[in-house]
Amino acid sequence: MQQYVVQKGDTLRRVAARYSLAFEQLITANPWAAQQPYLQQGQMLYLPTSLRRRYVIQEHDTFDSIAGTFRFRKEALEELNPGLSANHLPQGKTIVLPATTHKHWIRLSGEYGPRDLERDIQVMQLHYPAIEWSIIGRSVMGKPIYAAKIGRGPKNLHINAALHANEWMTSPCLMRFLEEYAQALTEGSSVYSYEPDEWYRNYTLWIVPMANPDGVELVQEGVTPSHPYYERLIEWNSGREDFRRWKANINGVDLGDQFPAHWDEEVARRGKVRPSPQDYAGSAPLCEAEAIVLYQHTLDISPDRAISLHSQGKEIYWNYRDYEPPESEGMARTLGQASGYRSVKLQGSDAGYKDWFIQHFRKPGFTVEIGYGINPLPLEDFEDLCVEVGSVLAAFMSLR
Structure with missing residues (x-):
């Protein structure tokens, strides 16, 4: 077997994806790796041979039918199988299949963290000039917090994701929707049966795809003694x-409880008085860098409506202490009908982004809890989640 030395940022799923291995193959070759929460830099992994896909030619098969079924360029089939041609497909012959051709730039190759986001931003800048990217602030540890802008309409809309660290799956789902929007604009096609040209003319969409990059990295990669916050993070945990269940930022503050909307009552309800993996609201509203960035960005663009993506539960929360406008409930039902999610009137919660947005602007704001399960949601659910999230956001863009 080939040997591999673990580098900073590696996870089992990232290494498996890099070497075209199934996650289970890597675990089988390295059973000890499943018994520790994170890989450690300098550890050795054994990489089993990546076996190529094979296929036995069936009656009535053609180059087009095989390529369409397994999603690759039909020219690659001939390149990998000398002597094979469109006119010579002998039934019963075993052939090697090329790698699948992906139709999206935004896809998972392991956990989706800050470095993956930066890579995908570079790809999007290259392929979709309609999207404008900017850095709107920085996290506690200095990581950039990015915003994307698309559209030329007079009304602003806003969507954010990954405010909670272990809910990082919301980030690639939001990025996939942005890609689908930009791709449809380029190709003149539709998005979930809606026309993106109308979105582009009527609205300017702003997205913040990863509001808590420090926390996301902590959940995915853990910490070593060289980390500047190592001792305190271990104590708080x-x-x-x-740290896979960690929701807070790197300071142990839950960013979902950081906004100036009856913050004192949320503190009393939670009862947390010190940094923690979740539910500690901090020493004051907006005491954390990431919350300040999102707060100021929202004030700057003054959206007509907003969504904060979280996980999990397949629910849409639309109200806050009767501050919401009367159309919010009907809008939430529309979003729920598009996705199969349940519209819920939520009580007994304060200091969230949606709460502050509704209270401050008196405009429709929504928290969308994507998927079912335990956070972080499983990577295997990603494509289905993209469809669910895309359906919600397409309907959100089309509300009147």
Whole structure:
């Protein structure tokens, strides 16, 4: 077997994807790796041979039918199988299949973290000039917090994701929707049966795809003693080295409880008085860099409506202490009908982004809880989640 030395930022799923291996193959070759929460830099992994896909030619098969079924360029079939041609497909012959051709730039190759986001931003800048990218602020540890802008309409809309660290799956789902929007504009096609040209003319959409990059990285990669916050993070995590259930930012503050909307009541309800993996609202509203960035950005663009993506539950929350405008409930039902999500009137929660947005602007604001399960949601659900999220956001863009 080939040997591989673990580098900073590696996870089992990222290494498996890089070497075209199934996750299960890597675990089988390295059973000890499944018994620790994170890979450590300098550890050795054994990489089993990546076996090529094979296929036995069936009656009535053609180059087009095989390529369409397994999603690759039909020219690659001839390149990998000398002597094979469109006129010579002998039934029963075993052939090698090329790698699948992906139709999206935004896809998962392991966990989706800040470096993956920066890579995808570079790809989007190259292929979709209609999207304008900017850095609107920085996290506690200095990571950039990015915003994308698309559209030329007079009304602003806003969507953010990954405010909670272990809900990072919302980031690639939001990025996929942005890609689908830009691709449809380029090709003159529709998005979930809607016309993106109308969105582009009527609205300017702003997205913040990863509001808590420090926390996302912590969940996915853990910390080592060289991390500047190592000792305090381990203490706040009750001595555990596994941070996969961590929701807060790197300071142990839950950014979902950081906004000036009855913040004192949320603090009393939560009862948390010190940094924690979740539910500690901080020493004051907007005491954390990431919350300030999102707050100021929202004030700057003054959206007509907004969504904050979270996970999980397949629910849409639309109200806040009767501050919401009367059309909010009907809009939430429309979003729910598009996705199969349930519209819920939520009580007993304060200081969230949606809460502050509704209270401050008196405009429709929504929290959308994507998917079912335990956070972080499984990578295997990504494509289905993209369809669910895309359906919600396309309907959001088309509300009147």
